[in-house]
Amino acid sequence: NENSESYITAAILAGLPSAYFAIHAKQLLAATTCILCLLAAIAANSAYATTILAMDIDKVAADAEFVFEGEVINSETRQDNSSGIISTYITFRIDDIIKGDYSGDSVELKFMGGAFNGQIVQVSGMRIPEMAEQGIYFVESMSRDLINPLIGWSQGHFIIVEEDGVRRMRTAGNQPVTDVEPVSSIPPSIKKPLSVVEGNTDIAAGVMTESSPIMIQRALTVEEFKSRITDLIDN
Structure with a gap:
């Protein structure tokens, strides 16, 4: 959908001001190849919006295909053989499913960026879940190949911390x-207009x-x- 496309384009850095790359390569050719692949991705998505829009939590809950509580149990960075794009694959143990149909006890999500064989790719605004992180995650799509699989990026990313048990x-x-x-349910006339987020x-x-x-x-x-999230989904 249109919102989803805006997230993808934002993450893909539709123009260098929207994101940055820090690439340290052992060989100049490898670095150049990576840059060219990423620029090709930019060109392919330049028809869409280049920013991430702020969302209501109602829409985050409604538009997410899969919402779950889980813990990061594995993190692996890979480089696509055909495109050269580097991505980090995060495996979560699923502790509870809040929304969606899924039968497995773990799920792997792909986030663009990471370090691979001396090359480092960073996407501005991207926060990749860390090892042993526990949280509640709102996944935009289980089938589409997105730059950040969490809907609204940080807007669909919540972390669990333990305090005094x-x-x-x-x-x-x-x-x-x-x-x-x-x-x-707030009337549009008094609702704060949506803005661009980082x-x-x-x-x-x-x-x-x-x-x-x-x-x-x-x-x-x-x-x-x-x-509270379940109430939003049900209503």
């Missing part, structure tokens, strides 16, 4: 999540947070957060 929720930008409120720390409208990470005790527990 209680598992609580924070955003990808390390802000404690204190509540989740639907905003789709991708790695922005939060969907309707997600209430504390500004300081030290306030994690005020954050929703994992079960409270999942209950």
